[in-house]
Amino acid sequence: MSQNKVDQYRRQFLAQASAVAGLSIAPGVILNTVHAKPADQAVSNKNRWGMLIDANKCASNCNKCVTACHVENGVVPAKEINHETDAKWIRKVKLTDKQTGHVQTIPMMCQHCANPPCVDVCPTNASMKREDGVVLVDKHACIGCRYCMMACPYNARSFIHEETTEKKYPRGQGTVESCTLCAHRIDDPNGPNNPACVDACNAEGHKAMWFGDLKDPQSEISKRLKQYGGEQIRSDLGLNTGVRYQNLT
Amino acid sequence: MSLKNKILALLVVLALSAVAQADSLSPEPPKAKKKYNEETLCVEPVAEMRKDHMSYIMHQRDETLRKGVRTKQHSLKECIDCHNAPAEDGKVASSKDSEHFCSTCHTYVAVQIDCFSCHSDKPENTQYRHKVSANDTFHINVATQSLSPETLEVLSNDKAESQQ
Numbered sequence: 568m569s570q571n572k573v574d575q576y577r578r579q580f581l582a583q584a585s586a587v588a589g590l591s592i593a594p595g596v597i598l599n600t601v602h603a604k605p606a607d608q609a610v611s612n613k614n615r616w617g618m619l620i621d622a623n624k625c626a627s628n629c630n631k632c633v634t635a636c637h638v639e640n641g642v643v644p645a646k647e648i649n650h651e652t653d654a655k656w657i658r659k660v661k662l663t664d665k666q667t668g669h670v671q672t673i674p675m676m677c678q679h680c681a682n683p684p685c686v687d688v689c690p691t692n693a694s695m696k697r698e699d700g701v702v703l704v705d706k707h708a709c710i711g712c713r714y715c716m717m718a719c720p721y722n723a724r725s726f727i728h729e730e731t732t733e734k735k736y737p738r739g740q741g742t743v744e745s746c747t748l749c750a751h752r753i754d755d756p757n758g759p760n761n762p763a764c765v766d767a768c769n770a771e772g773h774k775a776m777w778f779g780d781l782k783d784p785q786s787e788i789s790k791r792l793k794q795y796g797g798e799q800i801r802s803d804l805g806l807n808t809g810v811r812y813q814n815l816t
Numbered sequence: 817m818s819l820k821n822k823i824l825a826l827l828v829v830l831a832l833s834a835v836a837q838a839d840s841l842s843p844e845p846p847k848a849k850k851k852y853n854e855e856t857l858c859v860e861p862v863a864e865m866r867k868d869h870m871s872y873i874m875h876q877r878d879e880t881l882r883k884g885v886r887t888k889q890h891s892l893k894e895c896i897d898c899h900n901a902p903a904e905d906g907k908v909a910s911s912k913d914s915e916h917f918c919s920t921c922h923t924y925v926a927v928q929i930d931c932f933s934c935h936s937d938k939p940e941n942t943q944y945r946h947k948v949s950a951n952d953t954f955h956i957n958v959a960t961q962s963l964s965p966e967t968l969e970v971l972s973n974d975k976a977e978s979q980q
Contacts, residue, residue, distance in 0.1 A: 606886040606888075691946065697884060698883070703881065705882065707881075722976035731934065733937045734935065740933070751886075756886070
C-alpha cells in the first residue's frame, strides 16, 4: 500500500468516525442547551422566544387567553371612565372571509418583532427589545408620547389613562404598555415557563398556542414551524415577527 | 456685659436650642424585621445603604428590566418585604403614613419618591406571581380569589373585535 492510499484510508475512517460521533453527541448537546437561566445571568441572543398560534384550533367562543393574560399582569379595567380606553395586552380578532363566510378568530398581541417599529420611533429609548427578542416598555423612561402606539402595525400597545389600583403589578398611569411575553415567567429560574395565555389555552384543552425558543431547532415550536410552516401577519413589512400563525385562511 | 455681648449670647442660646430641637425631630426609621447577614446587617453595609440606596435600586431596576437579571439582593420588592413587614397586630404601613420605612426619612429631607405611584409599598403575596409554575393547575383559581367578581365579569365579557 502506498503512502497515498494509507492517507486516503485514514481520511475515510476519520470522516466516518466523526459522522457517527456527531450523530450520537449532537442530540445530547442540543438538549443540554434548553435549560433555565440562573437568576443572576442576563438574557442572551442565544435564545429567541416566540409563539405559534394555530388559527384552526382557536375556538371562536373562547377568550380564556385574554382573561388569563390580564389577570396575570393585573390589567384591570378602569373604574370610572368607559371601557373604550382600557388597556388590552391581548385581544381576540375575528376574521371573516366575505366570499365564503368562513369565520376564524385569533389572539392578537405584541408580535415581538426582530425589527420593531415601536423601538425605532421611541424618543427616550423606553421602548426596547431585549437580547432574547422580547419587546418591552421601560416605564421608568416612558414619557407617554404614544409614538410607539402609532408606529405599531398590530395595534398592540395601550396607554394607561387612569391611575392603577392593583399596585402589586407595577404599571403606571401615563405610560404605554403591551404584552411582555410574560418575561417574568420566562426568566423564572425554574422555567422558562409558558406565558399565561398559552397555559390557559392548554388548560382549556384547545392547545392552539405554543411557546418556545425559535433558535433551538429541537424545541417543539421550531419543529412545528419547520414541518408545517407559519405565517407572519403583515409579512410585507419585513419585521420578522416572533409570533407566527398557522392555518390562516 | 455690653449690649453686643448680650445679643451674641442670646444668639448662641437660640442656636443651641435649635440644634437640640433638630435632634429630637430627626427621623428614626423602623428597624428591619430580618438581618440580611450578621456582618453587614443590610444587603450592603448600613452606612453605604443610607447614602447610596437609590443607586443600588436604580441599577437593579435597569438590570432586571433590560437584561432579565432577577437577583433579589437589591430589588425594591425585597426592601419592602424586609423593611415594611407587617407589625405584630398585622397592620402594614402605607407610604403615605409617617411610620413607613421610606417616608420617615423622605418626609424629613423633603425628597419625593415616585416609586410607589406604580410599585407596591407593602409586601406582596409572593405566592401569586413569580412563583407560579407552568405545571400548576392553572392559576386562574388563585386569580378568582384575588380579583373582585365585578372585575372578572368585565374581563370575561371582553367581546371579540371584528375585523375583515
